[in-house]
Amino acid sequence: MSTLQRITEIEEEIAKTQKNKATEYHIGRLKARMSQLKQELLTQTAKKQGGSGIGFDVQKTGHARVGLVGFPSVGKSSILVKLTAARSAVAEYEFTTLTAIPGTIFYKDTKIQLVDLPGIIEGAKDNRGKGRQVIATARTSDLLLIVLDATKSLDMKRKIEHELEGFGMRLNKRIPQIKLVKRERGGISLQANTELKFLNEALVTSILAEYKIFNADINVQQADATVDELIDVIEGNRVYMPALYVVNKIDSITIEELDLLNELPNWVPISCKQGWNMDELLEKIWLKLGMIRIYTRPRGGAPDLQEPVILRKRRGPTTVECFCESIHKDLILKMKSAIVWGRSTKHLGQRVGKQHVLSDEDVVTIMTL
Template identity: 55%
Template sequence: MARTQKNKATSYHLGLLKAKVAKLRRELIQGPSGGGGGGGGLGFDVARTGIASVGFVGFPSVGKSTLMSKLTGTHSEVAAYEFTTLTTVPGTVKVHGAPIQILDLPGIVEGAVDGRGRGRQVIAVARTCNLIFIVLDVLKPLGDKKLIEAELEGFGIRLNKKPPAIVVRKKDKGGVNITHTVPLTKIDPEEIKAVLSEYKISSCDIAIRQVDVTLDDLVDVIEGNRVYVPAIYVLNKIDAISIEELDLLYKIPNSVPISSKEWLNVDELVDVMWEKLDLVRVYTKPRGLAPDYDAPVVLRKGRSSVEDFCMSIHKEIAKQMKYAVVWGSSAKHSRGQKVGVDHVLEDEDVVTIVKK
């Protein structure tokens, strides 16, 4: 592919190769039978607790275990040599009343996606997390960042990206029909047809609604097994660098420089973590009483309707509900709004459930 010049005459050939590479990579990861080759494995995946999970990913000896131990109070083996953590170590930290599960994963090595250093098991657990902390040594952040991104990308994890606005609808006949509401600047119809040919798709409707869609985006949609996970680059050991160097680190997108050893700037990291997890706190208010601000019901954005709120407390409440009264940013007026089960709640809303 690197040797092939990109032009109209070669676009079909390049599309074919791109699809072949994606299929071969999937087989490497899952095995020819598609069994998920090297999933959680003994000691890797753990019982999930809390409202969300955050996985610590990084090379050995970057300070993941020290940060985990201090953040959660959970003992994760710490030493000045590589591969101290050999299994997933779970812990919990409470943020704004919400229990967040922290998973300290064993250090990965270059070539992890191909199985080196039990890397497949580590990355398989990372795929299931709601947020990934990529912990980097501040003395060599950019090189390590690029390597870890490549390992995670190779395992179908897309960091800080949204799913491409591409819809592929297979049909029995009628050939390939491509529609797009934006100009195609990085992909052309011949490449699209080549990818479809490799996947043995002869008839389908493809709708593209996103600028700068690439061939990789199309392959991701067809493969259908990609996960889109937010990530924070935790630049550890800032106690070892100067203020001038620290200013440069802040220019790295989605990064938070900290020192787990000296406990510097960890408050900012927790704030950014909460923001990235996109959680919603909802307070209960029994009729005639003040709201309970000590124990919020925590929901995920996109799953924060009044029905979700009821179900998170007890599944019978939604069945018994006549209506709810909501105060807060989702309500139309400050004195409270009467709503049904489909009403979407916002962060720090207060809710009273009125039963039938």
């Protein structure tokens, strides 16, 4: 039996197994086996293609990269042409784009690379239609725009998510607050700062056994941590990425249907053909990337409002320390204090420390020792 057949068999068994307390250990172990088989499938494909670097060769430029992903003929190339100066073939038939085509968005003093990827098809995670190349390049993005066709079933959203999930991508999901430390002896120790809803020591031990891990400390910091999140931490190769669902061709649907789309989180309805809502798309890209502009001001001089330092909110707040590190790694060691003008301060020219949280368009002077 091939690896793909074994994965399908396990998926079917999970689907037909009733979910209750009595079956949670069985389902947990099945999920662990399936995850290992999927990783094995990725390795097999990489070897056939001559290595693990199977994405399209697109040099990353600008302050952030945004990937355009979707099934064929949904309007990805049209979005690229509308938002950048890049040229990409646009046609009414499928598979117009056969390789990755980059362009640059100039917005709020930042340069954002937008990459139009070939349309993926069902089975992309199993390498149908250059699927692995497309998804491997998508994994290098800082944000994904998942493009859907408003005139077709929005069930396509679930299908694309399934393909991306199968390649280790987690869209709009938090990084699990679970720490795993392997040890040489002592068995499995599960620690938590709160009562766990879905995990317990016996279940965790059984899942770890599937990975031949018999001695480890597991520390869980979230009450609702799931089996799937535990498996993700064990595998250790997941990518947690923000995503926007861009619904194109809204000029072809009713007002009632459009109202429903407007109520959904992380959705942006647009019409490339009519040029509708493109400004909102740009603003949501900016917000989702979490970028802020910080302008520098030399001591006793005027602020430089032409070339801001671009910072991105990643796993925590953007502080003065982050600002210093983005300029030079040794600057924070020389810093005595900072003077900040902008929305993050209580008054103009406020003297702050390295943990002060900055806001977009703040002006900063670093006072050194």
